[in-house]
Amino acid sequence: MNALLMSRRDAVTLAIFALVVLTMPVWLQPFGAAYPGLMQKFAIYAIFAIGFNILFGLTGYLSFGHAAFLGVGSYTAVWSFKLLTMDALPAIAFAIILSGLLAVVIGYLSLRRSGIYFSILTLAFAQMCYNLAYSVLTPITNGETSLQLNLRDPRIIDSALAPRPAGLPSAGLFGHTFTGLEGFYFCAAALLIAFFIAQKIFASPFGMMLRGIKSNQTRMNYTGFNTRPYALSAFVISGMYAGLAGALLAVTDPLAGAERMQWTASGEVVLMTILGGVGTLIGPVLGAWIIKYFENIFSAFNEQIVSRFFDFLPAGAHEVVTAVASKFVGEGWNLTLGLVFVLIVVFLPGGIMEGVRRIAHLFDKSRRAPKAPAKLSTQPAE
Amino acid sequence: MAVPNVVLHVADVHKRFGGLHALADIDLQIEEGQTHAIIGPNGAGKSTLLNVCIGKLAPTSGTVVFDGQVLTGKKPHEINQLGIARVFQTPEIFADLSVLQNVMIPALAKRDGAFKLNLLRSLDSQTTIRAEAEDMLEDVGLFGRRDTLAGSLSRGDKRRMELAMCLIQHPRLLLLDEPTAGMSRHDTNTTIELLKKIKSRGMTKVIIEHDMHVVFSLADKISVLAQGRIIADGTPDEVRGNPKVQEAYLGGTHQ
Numbered sequence: 001m002n003a004l005l006m007s008r009r010d011a012v013t014l015a016i017f018a019l020v021v022l023t024m025p026v027w028l029q030p031f032g033a034a035y036p037g038l039m040q041k042f043a044i045y046a047i048f049a050i051g052f053n054i055l056f057g058l059t060g061y062l063s064f065g066h067a068a069f070l071g072v073g074s075y076t077a078v079w080s081f082k083l084l085t086m087d088a089l090p091a092i093a094f095a096i097i098l099s100g101l102l103a104v105v106i107g108y109l110s111l112r113r114s115g116i117y118f119s120i121l122t123l124a125f126a127q128m129c130y131n132l133a134y135s136v137l138t139p140i141t142n143g144e145t146s147l148q149l150n151l152r153d154p155r156i157i158d159s160a161l162a163p164r165p166a167g168l169p170s171a172g173l174f175g176h177t178f179t180g181l182e183g184f185y186f187c188a189a190a191l192l193i194a195f196f197i198a199q200k201i202f203a204s205p206f207g208m209m210l211r212g213i214k215s216n217q218t219r220m221n222y223t224g225f226n227t228r229p230y231a232l233s234a235f236v237i238s239g240m241y242a243g244l245a246g247a248l249l250a251v252t253d254p255l256a257g258a259e260r261m262q263w264t265a266s267g268e269v270v271l272m273t274i275l276g277g278v279g280t281l282i283g284p285v286l287g288a289w290i291i292k293y294f295e296n297i298f299s300a301f302n303e304q305i306v307s308r309f310f311d312f313l314p315a316g317a318h319e320v321v322t323a324v325a326s327k328f329v330g331e332g333w334n335l336t337l338g339l340v341f342v343l344i345v346v347f348l349p350g351g352i353m354e355g356v357r358r359i360a361h362l363f364d365k366s367r368r369a370p371k372a373p374a375k376l377s378t379q380p381a382e
Numbered sequence: 383m384a385v386p387n388v389v390l391h392v393a394d395v396h397k398r399f400g401g402l403h404a405l406a407d408i409d410l411q412i413e414e415g416q417t418h419a420i421i422g423p424n425g426a427g428k429s430t431l432l433n434v435c436i437g438k439l440a441p442t443s444g445t446v447v448f449d450g451q452v453l454t455g456k457k458p459h460e461i462n463q464l465g466i467a468r469v470f471q472t473p474e475i476f477a478d479l480s481v482l483q484n485v486m487i488p489a490l491a492k493r494d495g496a497f498k499l500n501l502l503r504s505l506d507s508q509t510t511i512r513a514e515a516e517d518m519l520e521d522v523g524l525f526g527r528r529d530t531l532a533g534s535l536s537r538g539d540k541r542r543m544e545l546a547m548c549l550i551q552h553p554r555l556l557l558l559d560e561p562t563a564g565m566s567r568h569d570t571n572t573t574i575e576l577l578k579k580i581k582s583r584g585m586t587k588v589i590i591e592h593d594m595h596v597v598f599s600l601a602d603k604i605s606v607l608a609q610g611r612i613i614a615d616g617t618p619d620e621v622r623g624n625p626k627v628q629e630a631y632l633g634g635t636h637q
Contacts, residue, residue: 215476224462224491
């Protein structure tokens with residue numbers, strides 16, 4: 001009961017956030033992004049980034065290996081589908097537990113160092129997981145061909161409850177199979193719960209301790225805190241968030257490949273968090289959405305679309321602009337993303353959220369500005 | 383006459399750094415409720431002694447006993463939880479948190495211990511801790527600045543806030559490493575006033591100090607350190623009159 005209480009400000013934020021997430025199929029329409037596959041990714045990677053930010057944003061420990069937990073979450077979920085049931089909830093539960101356990105091990109070892117050494121250690125562990133998935137663990141991960149559902153899977157619980165349908169099943173909830181937008185709404189619900197928990201952590205004494213660790217670890221120690229278990233808890237929580245995201249990826253598409261654990265995937269979540277705003281609640285979500293949007297929409301643009309976009313230009317300029325601009329779309333979407341990233345880090349080190357704050361500040365000023373001269377005029381002229 | 387209660391006992395401590403004998407045969411007894419100053423010229427080993435006391439450095443031989451517990455080999459947070467708080471030479475604070483948060487964190491450490499997974503309760507609901515922190519800020523004269531970022535305080539204010547962070551834990555022993563270093567005369571005097579106020583509450587303090595003005599206005603007892611050895615020990619008047627001290631320290635600075 002007490003655990004559900006939150007400040008008015010947080011409650012308003014959560015309500016607005018819920019509204020934005022649940023109406024995605026409407027407001028993403030003009031952006032051409034309102035199809036389930038992409039919206040699911042928006043929700044899932046937002047969870048991944050929120051969890052990552054609990055570690056990086058609050059404690060300042062920069063992990064370069066969080067994709068390992070994402071991958072473990074996916075593998076676990078697919079195995080739960082294969083062996084037990086196509087129901088999403090047990091798959092998610094197992095994924096969170098297993099990625100949490102892996103996070104305990106990796107975190108316990110990596111957190112013995114800080115700064116760049118911590119980052120390198122997490123990177124090394126994640127690459128180890130990735131290579132294990134490709135080599136020794138092939139019986140579990142199915143190596144290069146990735147882990148997939150199979151007609152001969154036992155699915156013990158499902159088989160016991162109902163006759164097996166023909167063909168490969170897909171994931172669902174309580175015997176109902178997700179169709180259309182249902183998969184997205186399921187992910188959206190998970191995102192809202194994940195966001196709510198993150199809000200609670202940010203506002204809790206525990207969150208304050210994590211901020212203390214980021215701010216001055218020496219003082220934390222001399223203030224009587226054992227900082228190691230605090231940092232480890234944050235690491236495990238963020239690992240569990242990543243596991244949840246991995247499980248949801250498997251729920252929306254029951255397939256798990258090792259490339260999900262590669263260092264580029266770990267780097268992507270770092271980019272998302274920095275792009276949106278480290279240490280803020282909304283920032284990582286925005287970062288995740290922007291990067292996924294670029295990845296899916298910009299990469300689909302081709303030269304014809306660009307050429308049509310610049311139709312208004314005179315003939316000579318049209319060719320030049322089209323030729324240059326088309327380098328930044330399609331295969332070259334990373335180029336655009338890189339450019340946006342550089343601009344944001346240089347001009348808005350606090351990410352998009354800092355931009356939002358600056359604009360809000362400007363509005364505050366201009367609202368107050370007309371009052372100031374009025375005040376002056378009330379002063380008697382001596 | 384009652385035997386004074388010894389809170390901190392530094393027994394036979396030696397500390398060597400390679401060939402350098404930084405501390406030799408140090409024997410110190412800090413009595414309950416007293417303000418004990420450790421003075422000495424630069425390089426005398428004052429900071430080394432303090433670091434040995436709080437477990438930051440392990441002595442080459444000898445022990446440090448606090449209230450019946452051996453401190454050597456304990457971690458900083460364990461030593462703090464035993465009731466020893468420390469003010470640093472350069473203020474160690476949470477620069478990007480507010481002044482109030484800076485003082486609430488140690489209050490939580492006192493209440494919750496070295497680790498507690500306090501995830502789901504809100505910090506705003508910790509009204510007792512908050513009230514305690516606000517009272518403490520009132521005491522040190524920083525209440526009006528409670529919402530300022532700690533990093534933007536002046537050096538004197540940072541020091542006072544750091545003191546508040548230590549005092550809110552009601553430590554049995556407070557260690558101060560040059561609490562007025564780099565301060566203006568005015569800030570130094572307000573700090574002395576503040577420390578006198580604390581003294582009236584009977585808290586035991588060890589002060590390492592350079593500034594004679596500070597030492598002689600606060601200390602009940604003074605130990606003089608020179609080249610890693612204690613060369614004099616006693617009340618301020620005894621120490622002032624000691625020819626060895628004048629030669630090693632006071633004489634050198636007052637000629």
